[in-house]
Amino acid sequence: MRIRVRIFGEISEEIGKNYDFEIHGKITVLEVLEKVSSISGQKRGYLGNYKIGEKDIGYLVNGKNIEFLDGLATILHDDNELVILQPTTGG
């Protein structure tokens, strides 16, 4: 199955903006984030300065925050889009 990852904001300059994964079998949000961290050469368990799992960055699956799903254990399905949304600037 195909999973797309899109990254917004300043961390996208560090870890990239887009990833496409072909996955066989079941995969969770956490596992995909660890893949992105690893591929982009980040410190294990981190995306830029953000530690995966800490409540300072938003993760959306098809636009829905994982807080409304099963958190990092949310299982992804074919053609799902995972968005990584760091706190924004602007206000």
Added chain:
Amino acid sequence: MKGWNGCFLRIDLSNKKVIKQNYSEEFAHKWLGGRGFAIKLLWDELTPGTDPLGPDNMLMFLTGPYSGLVIPNSGKLVVAAKSPITGGYGDGNLGSMAGPNLRKAGYDAIIITGKLDKPSYILIENEKVEIILANELWGLDCYETEKILKKSHGVSTGVLSIGQSGENLTRFATIISQEGRAGGRPGMGAVMGSKKLKAIVIHGTKEPLLADKEALLKLGKEGFDSIQKRDNYNFWKKQGTMATVEWCQNASTLPTRNFSEGIFECSKEIDGNTMEKQTIKQRGCPNCNMICGNIILDTNGEESELDYENVVMLGSNIGVGDLKKVATLNRICDMLGLDTISAGSSIGFAMECSEKKLIDSDLYFGDFMGAQRLLREMAEMKGEGALFGLGVKAASEKIGKGSSDFAIHVKGLECSAYDCHLCPGMALSFGTSPIGAHHKDAWVISWEISSGTREEYGPSKADKVIEFQRIRGGMYESLVACRFPWIELGFENEWFPKYIEAATGVKYSLDDMWILGDRIYALIRAFWVREYGGKWDRKMDYPPIRWFKEPLKKGPLTGKHLDLSKYDLLLEEYYKKRGWNNLGIPTNDTMKKLGLEKESIELNKILENVK
């Protein structure tokens, strides 16, 4: 006095009388500057019930203890008065050479009362203060006005002016400087227009006396260097506030078609990435090395300075999905002196009224030509603009037919660009903002969404709103310092007491700053209650009714909306933490603890009329 000049410039326009008034160190220490000075002066000197557009209203331009010095982000100026759009406390800030020039002229604030017989402008050159006839400027836009005045008085002067909207008393007219630096959303431009005051030109050449100039220069340099070394500095420089368009679209908080939805199908056409490709130059405030104004060319090939708020309110909120068109609307606002947030909200409201056939109009969402026409009519207060230039609250009261259900405001001031169908913390921030719905004080939305607590109404939301209100609404607005270094780049708050001490010699801790913030909030709230008397109601702290009554109909948050009973409990929690009663009014104990004993006696008299 060190740091502060210790002098107000008072100008009575009716009698053409100018007084240079020294004020006490005690006053300076207790209220610091900017918003702190403004509310204390309004409380002490403005007669309750004063017509905001009458001669007795006080129009004030205020600086802080180190404004204009070579310290990061110190080039701002607060403008304050009783607001003609809310009837309560009103203020705003803008970055302009007017602030540094005012300080160098030897004054910490200008306090203007009265009304001129004929349109005029004020020229301040150090001790010299003149009121000069400006018949030839009346009717001109802000760009033309500033150009002419700078030609007469020099390019290094600071110029503050109003456009046609201020002259014609559009209730959300602002004051403009340097082609697009705008301040005073709650109608400060209309207050200036009501006094027939077209502009203020300021040129100063003196230096304020400082407690430790050497230390201040060293700290200033360290601060600039520290900002430049921050991780996200380069990203900020590319998009400034505009990165938020994409973020809000993803979070379903992008105001769309009069705040009916949180996602916009053309968001990519107006976002920061699109802007980056079109940016021709950047513009910022004096003494700033993280400039936020990005300039692109509009549909007419003219320059327009964009940021998140104006792009969203004149873009997705009115259904316009083309950045150049948005830039055109934005430039018209800046030239005419219209607040872009309230203008965008009023146009969106008018479009919805038209589509629902509540008014006889051909406006529709996405109507670029219609939006341009309505902006000009609002600035002239003619045609449809005579109605919508009053602001959405007053317009909905005149239209009736249920239109108040989608008039997006708090206390009469239109909401800035965050849809809160599912952001109770940000809704509380809008609800309790001291000027009506504005994000300047407690911009908690980024925290609220990133912390994964969007559906929670717990006490942590009230704590966060108060924390932000103390920092941003209390400390920064009184120092007259920009909030961006802290909120955007993590520039530590600990820098600010050091700056104050080097400038003034007075030691403040951060805890002192939070008490100052609470003191200012309590007195601003008391001011609102004094103005509204028996009409004061805790419902005035509610966010727009649409977010409770109409769920989102599109996107991943379809069906979501705020819960009124839960919001009311959150509001109660907020009041308790502030030491306010269940009507949202500071208690006697709270007033005393904050050093407002005298003010609490007057408040008590007013409370006899408040149920």
